[in-house]
Amino acid sequence: MDTAREREEARLRAHPLSSWIDEYLDVLRVEGGLARNSLAAYRRDLTVWLRWGLARGWTGPDVLVEADLLDHLVFLREGKGAAESSVARALATLRGFVHHLVAEGELARDPAARLDAPKLKRYLPSVLSATEVDALLGAPQGDDWIAQRDRALLEVLYACGARISEVLALATRDLEPELASLRLTGKGDKTRVVPLGVRAREALRDWLDRGRPQVKGAIAREEVFVTRTAGPLGRTSAWAMVKRRALEAGIARPISPHTLRHSFASHLVENGADLRSVQELLGHASIRTTQLYTHLDGETVRRVHRRFHPRG
Missing domain, CATH: 1.10.443.10 (Intergrase catalytic core)
Structure with a gap:
């Protein structure tokens, strides 16, 4: 029998945005020359976003609005406790993706155009003596x-x-x-x-x-x-x-x-x-x-x- 997790994964793969994510990552790999680890990070960010959107009843890319991006960032920060750097990276990933949808004619306007990146605290990494x-x-x-x-x-x-x-x-x-x-x-x-x-x-x-x-x-x-x-x-x-x-x-x-x-x-x-x-x-x-x-x-x-x- 299928588990709830397997059913959710099947819904995820069947969603129209899933194929657009695959296409976008192919573009980044072929035209942008992104490394494998970077592509994996992009896929993680976009999959987390899509899974969150499925719970909200998204049907396709044409329904995306600014709130679908902004609310997700709030969810990452407050619901998941993500660091500001992680939220900023997620926003950059989403911006690139929806810009791709606009360029391909799937979206009439860019819902990320007016979103500002979160102000990041200066990050000084840990250093050993x-x-x-x-x-x-x-x-x-x-x-x-x-x-x-x-x-x-x-x-x-x-x-x-x-x-x-x-x-x-x-x-x-x-x-x-x-x-x-x-x-x-x-x-x-x-x-x-x-x-x-x-x-x-x-x-x-x-x-x-x-x-x-x-x-x-x-x-x-x-x-x-x-x-x-x-x-x-x-x-x-x-x-x-x-x-x-x-x-x-x-x-x-x-x-x-x-x-x-x-x-x-x-x-x-x-x-x-x-x-x-x-x-x-x-x-x-x-x-x-x-x-x-x-x-x-x-x-x-x-x-x-x-x-x-x-x-x-």
Whole structure:
């Protein structure tokens, strides 16, 4: 028998807006060159919106009005407790989608035209101190293959300031013999070459030469980082590993793989690196994104002043 969940999913797939969502995502993929993770985020936002609309009795795209967008944003913020950044992203996704419907003649006017983006609070990401980084990178103890893999993954994340998706996408064929640098593929399939420090190089070499061959079937795989069944290590498992190793290192506050990327950039800026170089290393399209880390550096200065100045 069909469950209520299965019936709801069937209604979702049968709704006219569902096929329009598929078409819109195809346009973004082919013409916009959006990466897989970005497309997945767009699909999640649009599916949540459509599921919410089904409960309100939507019949098709032609019935959409401004309130159908605004009320959904209120639902996300107040009903789901979503962060302002998530609400802003959802609005951007909906705007793009309804603009596509207008361009294709499904809507006579754009119901998102007059909606303002929510005012976002300045978001300063969590950054680890150098001492905390040392503790985290040293957390995987032992000589078993899991410790070797986790050690290599953590070292590479911090040494390169890479996104977790970039590191998990690394294939053995992409590695140079000396491991002096890594070629990373970022958003929009843009590639960049990032130097690999001595400690990260040694940890990665140890994993490739001693740890990875212990995993049955891993030799036949392309992915650098694999699971115990030789499958590719996924984002969820990598996030869980970072959180677990952080607790082992005595870091109680919430962190994620992206915390190492933020820490990489912040530590470079704190030690005098110019923003253009940091931008290249991070793979940011705009220098404005990289400028966030000058605010982080300013926070460090203010924290030191408050702590050590007699009138701080």
